Amino acid sequence: MSQIWLVPAFPLLGFILNAFFGKRFGTRFVTFIGPLAVGLAFAQSLVLFFQMLEIKxxxxxxxxxxxxxxxxxxxxxxxxxxxxxxLYLLVITGVGFLIHVYSVGYMKGESGYYRFFAYLNLFVFFMLLLVLGDSFLLMFVGWEGVGLCSYLLIGYYIEKDSAAEAAKKAFLFNRIGDFGVLSAVMLIFLAFGSIEFASVNAEAAARLEYGGPLVTAITLLLFLGATGKSAQIPLFVWLPDAMEGPTPVSALIHAATMVTAGLYMVARLSHLFVLAPFTMNVIAAVGAITALLAATIAVTQTDIKRVLAYSTVSQLGYMFLAMGVGAFGAGVFHVMTHAFFKALLFLGSGSVILAVHHEQDMRKMGALKNKLPITYITMLLGTLAISGIPFFSGFFSKDEILWKAFSSPFGSPWLWGVGFITAGLTAFYMFRMIYLTFHGESRVDSHTAEHVRESPFSMTLPLMILAVLAVISGFFGVPHVFHLLPNGMEVYFHNFFAKLPVEGHGSVSTEWLLMGLSVAFALIAWFIASRLYHSGFAVAAGLRRRWEWAYQLSLNKWYVDEIYNAVIIQPVRFLSTHLLWRLFDQNIIDRGVNTTAIVARAVGSTLRPLQNGLTQNYALIFILGTFLILWYVT
Amino acid sequence: MLIIFYIFAALSVFGALGVLFLRNPIHSALSLVGTFFCLGAIYVMLNAEFVAVIQVLVYAGAIMVLFLFVLMLLSSKDSGDYVNKWTIGKILAGLLSLGIFVQIAGLFTAENLELGPKGTYPLEVVEEVGSIALIGRLLFTDYILAFEIIAVLLLVAVIGAVVIAKRRFQ
Amino acid sequence: MIPIEHILLLSALLFTIGVMGVMLRRNVIVIFMSIELMLNAVNLSFVTFARSMDSMTGVVFIFFIIVVAAAEAVVGLSIILSIYRTRKTLNIEEFNLLKW
Known part of the structure; x- marks a missing residue:
């Protein structure tokens, strides 16, 4: 027996203990139980992982x-x-454990400490359910569960209006995606008579016509769900707002794990998706456009967490780009490396935010590198990783994706081009963040500046571990052209994902060339960022004046929220007010209800005199009944 | 034999009418006791001696004494019956009662009254064993469960009566 | 031998008188006595049928009925007692608190 059930059982137990006894037994109990539950799950995951590798x-x-x-x-x-x-198990429980440990330091002294850990444990439980379930239904339970926990944790600061709004927004956007998933599951049940992944994957090619309307509809609906969960166009707007939650939540849920659930689903059903080339193209295009759009927005944001949030959206776009060109392995590889470096960056930003007393605005930071050395170094490593500087993890996974975007039969130079520009922008805004936060002159409040000090060990330890992982995890999937190591990713996923109907093209020299181009671009972007922002906003301000319209467009997030408001919310509101409320609700439903009440009252007042409290009257009616029964009998 | 039955039948109806028409409730109660005695006599004629005995002991002896006891306890301040007003409801009630009598009587005297199969205790057996012994045997074999439950019911009734009737001291 | 129809007619007559008592009298104790009368009428028909059917079931059931009647009388009379304490009357037409 492999005892898989233990993995989700530990966090569930942790949730129950923290939620029901956490308040009574106090902070130390919660501090002990919360991380321990996930740590045990991680240990069991490791055991299972190696068992799984050995088994045939x-x-x-x-x-x-x-x-x-x-x-x-x-x-x-x-x-x-x-x-x-x-792989997902290890990432969820491993990164999850580190973030739990980090939270002990970060959430210290917050009211509702036990509540935070209870939610976090519950989230881990649902996430594990999502990836462990062998059927759509169980996955959907996890899918909804992580949505719920995400809602609870975004709205963790319940006294803040903006947090409550953000939580509702996240929940609603996720519901749109859930509609897609549910419809797709129903269609799959109609087509296959089963909703188990194994049988769907095995019989997909036999039961569904290649490129047929049914498979296209199913995959498009599934992708709609994925865009909701994984924050892609058109449903990405909730993720930046989700930064209202505590920073560890942003790191765990909105960077490392939950947002990759959509990718998980696509990767899980790769055999289904390759049958629908149209959907694949849609996924690739949506992924690429999302990556670019989010990157352009991230360039001008001043809230440190928002930069990272848009960066996450952008990186998720990358992963979908990989999925869309059929490079499922590369996409999952990027999920893993991204989980490490993005969790690291978020936790680092949390450390900074805590040091400057919950200030998230980079305009009020600067020159923190000497005061927060560990945070600085680890975040710098994370930035190098995400920017694709050679031999850091992001370099390998991102280059794999870019190469596949170029060479895969579903790919094209256009997709590569978009990815390439995004990579440069990524390096630019990430180094912009580093310079604004850690270099230049201090713009921190003089009050606050005196109290800035490095975070406690419980927070820096996860940072260091994640930094190590962010640096080395890329060697898990070194491309072939290096001839250094076998590509671990391809060995690992041998025969797991669906094969593309056509082989890819492209020569070794092209691959070297593209790789060199993107590295060069990243380095140039780094250089520009260092010129523009090494001493605050002064230099960049001149550039901003010249490109004011572009700056405004980026700062206001391409006005996507405003467009949604004008195109969807206002018409719906108008319709609801005038048609549904004034006409239908007031005239038809309310009147119907009132009429029912009037009829009921009329009947009641007619029959009420019978109920006059005189026992003999009741006896009389009783005897009348007896008489009628006897009459009927004889 | 038949003559004696008719005498007792007439007496019992007479007593019942007394319950219905006598103004003083104590008189009504005494007249009911008379009815019960008459019914006891009829039971004897029907070879149900045990029933006759408990009819007299329990009904006429215990229950009616309880009624009389309560009546005398209460009617010291509030004697006499209340004047009957013949309302429409009362007339209707009388008519309905007569209707019920007609129907029951019709049912009992119908030619095609279906009575089902005969039992296993003809008169000879009852006389040989004795009706009390037979009832006792049945009570402790076939009807043991009902017997036990009825015992519990009595206990509950005793406790309930005490609780309900007890004066509540502040 | 007594013809059973006659006994049954007696039973029906007593029962009807009981019904009338319940519906026409106002003294709650007299009503209660009328109920006892109805029970006795039913008992009589039980015994009659038991005898004519060569069965003992009816006789055994009378035993039960009498026990239940005793229990009922005890509880009922104590209820009447406690109502009397608050209402100071035995007139059933004044026991009309339980209504709309």
Missing amino acids: GNVLNEHLYTWISSGNFEVGINFTVDQLSG
């Missing part, structure tokens, strides 16, 4: 019990660990 076929299955059994439709609580979910 690389799949561990576990049947817990039959959930629904109706006719020939059967859904069980079944857990599966294979290459994909095994």
Whole structure:
């Protein structure tokens, strides 16, 4: 027995203990239970991971019990660990554990400390359910569960209006995506008579016509769900607002794990997606455009967490670009490296925010590198990784994606071009953030400046571990052209994902060339950023004056929220007010209800005199009844 | 034999009418006791001696004494019946009662009254074993559960009566 | 032998008188006595049928009925007692608090 159920059981137990006893037993109890639950889950995941590697076929299955059994439709609580979910398990529990440890320091002294850890444990539980479930239904339970926890944690500061608004926004945008997933699951059940991943993947090619309307509809609906969860166009606007939550939440949920759930689903169903070339093109295009759009927005943001949020959207776009060109392995590889360096960056930003007393505006930071040395170095490493500087993890995964975008049969030079520009922009805005935060002159309040000091060990330790991972994890998937190591990613995912119908093209020399180009571009972007921002905003301000319109466009996020407001919200509101409320609700429903009440009252007042409290009257009616019954009998 | 039955039947109806028409409730109660005695006699004629005995002991002896006791306890301040007004409801009630009598009587005297199969205790067996012994045997075999429950019911009734009737001291 | 129809007619007559008592009298204790009368009427028909059917079931059931009647009388009379304490009357037409 492999005991897969233990993995989600630990965080669930942690949630129960923290939620129901955390308040009573106090902070130390919660500090102990919260991280421990996830740590144990991580240990069990490691055991399972290596068991899975050794076993033939690389799949561990576990049947817990039959959930629904109706006719020939059967859904069980079944857990599966294979290459994909095994990797996700390690990332979720590993990064999750580090973030739990970090939270001990970050959330110290907050009211509702136990509540925070309870939610965080619950989130980990649902996320594990999502990746371990062997059927759509179980995945959907996890899918909804992480949405719920995300809602709860974004709105963690319940007394803040903006947090509540952001939580609602995230929830609503996720609901739109959920609609897509649910519809797709129904279609899949119609087409396959089963909603288990294994059978869907195995029979996809046999049951569905290549490029047919059914498979296109299913995959498009699934992708709609993925855009909601993974913050892609058109449903990406919730993610930046989600930064209202505490920073560890942003790191865990809105960077490392939950937002990759959409990618997980696409990767899980790769055999289905390759049958729909149209959908693949849509995914690639949406991914590329999202990556570029979010990167252009990130360039002008001044809130440190918003920069990272748009960076996350942009990186997720990259991953979808990879999925869309059929490079599922590369996409998942980037999920992993991104989980490390983005969690690192978020946690680092949290450390900065804590040091300057909950100030998130980079205009009030600067020159923090000597005061926060560990934070500075680790964040710099994370930035090098995300910018694709050679031999850091982001370099390998991003270059793999760019190369596949160019060479894959679904790819094109256009996609590569968009990805290439985005890569440069990424390097630019990330180094902009580093310079504005850590270099130049201090713009910190003089009051606050005196108290700036490095974060406690419980926060710096996760930073250091993640920094190491952000640096080295790229060697898991070194491209072939280096001839250094075998590409670990391809060995690992051997025969797991669907094969593309056509082989890719492109020569080794092209690959070298493209790689050199993107590295050069990243270095140039770094250089520009260092020129513009090494001493605050002064230099950049001149540039801004010349390009005011572009600056405003980027600062206001391409006015996407305003467009949604004008195109969707206002018409719906108008319709609701005038048609549904004034006409339908008031005239039809309210009147219907009132009429019912009037009728009921009339009947009541007619019959009420019978109920006059005189026992003999009741006896009389009783006897009348007896008389009638006897009459009927004789 | 038949003559004696008719005498007792007439007496019992007479007593019942007394319950219905006598103004003083104490008189009504005494007249009801008379009815119960008459019914006891009829039970004897029907070879149900045990029923006759408990009819007299429990009904006429215990229950009616309880009624009389309560009546005398209460009517010291509030004696006499209340004047009957013949309202429409009362007339209707009388008519309905007569209707019910007609129907029950019709049911009982119908030619095609279906009575089902005969039981296993003809008169000879009852006389040989004795009706009390037979009832006792049945009570402790076939009807043991009902017997036990009825015992519990009595207990509950005793406790309930005490609780309800007790004066509540502040 | 007594013809059973006659006994049954007696039973029906007593029952009807009981019904009338319940509906026409106002003294709550007299009403209660009328209910006892109805029970006795039913008992009589039980015994009659038991005898004519060569069965003992009816007789055994009378035993139960009498016990239940005793319990009922005890509880009922104590309820009447406690109502009397608050209402100071036995007139059933004044026991009309339970209504709309």
